[in-house]
Amino acid sequence: MDDLAGKVAFVTGGASGIGLALAQAFAGEGAKIVLADIEVGALEKAEESLRADGAEVIGVRCDVSDPESVKAAGARAVEAFEKIHILCNNAGVAPSGAMDETTPDDWNWCLGVNLMGVVHGCQSIVPLIKQHGEGGHVVNTASVAGLMALPTLGIYTATKYAVVGISETLRGELAPFDIGVSVLCPSFVKTQLNTSHRNRPAEYGPGEPDEFMTQILPTGTEPSVIAERVIRGIKRGDLYILPHPDLKAGFQARADEILAAFDLD
Numbered sequence: 001m002d003d004l005a006g007k008v009a010f011v012t013g014g015a016s017g018i019g020l021a022l023a024q025a026f027a028g029e030g031a032k033i034v035l036a037d038i039e040v041g042a043l044e045k046a047e048e049s050l051r052a053d054g055a056e057v058i059g060v061r062c063d064v065s066d067p068e069s070v071k072a073a074g075a076r077a078v079e080a081f082e083k084i085h086i087l088c089n090n091a092g093v094a095p096s097g098a099m100d101e102t103t104p105d106d107w108n109w110c111l112g113v114n115l116m117g118v119v120h121g122c123q124s125i126v127p128l129i130k131q132h133g134e135g136g137h138v139v140n141t142a143s144v145a146g147l148m149a150l151p152t153l154g155i156y157t158a159t160k161y162a163v164v165g166i167s168e169t170l171r172g173e174l175a176p177f178d179i180g181v182s183v184l185c186p187s188f189v190k191t192q193l194n195t196s197h198r199n200r201p202a203e204y205g206p207g208e209p210d211e212f213m214t215q216i217l218p219t220g221t222e223p224s225v226i227a228e229r230v231i232r233g234i235k236r237g238d239l240y241i242l243p244h245p246d247l248k249a250g251f252q253a254r255a256d257e258i259l260a261a262f263d264l265d
């Protein structure tokens with residue numbers, strides 16, 4: 001997909017961070033945008049600022065962990081713009097803590113958003129892309145934690161490994177429909193992910209900001225840099241979008257250890 005002008009991009013988690021930067025980058029390419037996000041105040045602000053910059057955009061309140069909510073957001077998008085061409089399954093949250101300290105509520109919340117959110121996008125939005133026959137692209141936001149396990153991020157890591165696996169599966173399934181698939185695996189990006197508990201449903205109890213992420217995220221890459229990299233990845237049809245080449249050695253070490261294990265008796 002090398003020309004995004006006039007196409008429609010549906011971006012979950014589009015009210016903040018990487019999702020908002022993706023929306024801005026799509027708008028810069030002349031695409032129409034559907035922002036789907038759970039945080040109403042941020043969603044309204046994002047919609048207003050994109051519109052002020054001349055974008056054709058709608059904001060839809062959507063909880064990606066709820067299949068009906070994603071379905072309804074898809075219907076709203078089609079009502080507004082007739083078609084969807086690009087799906088960014090990007091909404092995410094990041095509870096932290098050692099595995100033996102994690103709670104069932106932590107798991108249910110994070111699996112619901114980071115894993116089932118992607119599944120719901122595949123189930124409800126991908127058929128809408130297939131339907132018009134013009135092709136399209138799916139971008140799933142995983143993380144470097146989808147390629148390498150990080151201590152104290154066990155739940156997050158589990159969801160992001162799953163998102164990489166789903167993306168690799170999806171590529172073969174969607175190729176006959178001329179729908180490309182990319183999986184985005186960034187390292188640290190300057191966003192609000194450290195305070196993702198702000199959107200933790202009350203039924204799962206309170207959460208708290210992650211101290212390590214609070215220190216490190218402000219030193220991370222600008223979301224706009226990641227978004228431009230995603231645009232290039234979509235245009236080239238890249239499966240893996242890996243914006244941080246400095247992580248190569250870490251992945252190499254993991255791959256080497258796995259390869260060496262095949263030769264053990």
Ligand SMILES: NC(=O)c1ccc[n+]([C@@H]2O[C@H](COP(=O)([O-])OP(=O)(O)OC[C@H]3O[C@@H](n4cnc5c(N)ncnc54)[C@H](O)[C@@H]3O)[C@@H](O)[C@H]2O)c1
Nearest residue numbers: 013016017018038039063064091092143188189191192193
């Ligand atoms: N920031 C990083 O360093 C980093 C690194 C690798 C991957 N990621 C991934 O990038 C994605 C975007 O996160 P971000 O860093 O921009 O954080 P962010 O908190 O700035 O943005 C996340 C967005 O997701 C929305 N959201 C949360 N729960 C939702 C739900 N149930 N339904 C719909 N929307 C929901 C939030 O309201 C927010 O707008 C996530 O999948 C995250 O795991 C981030």
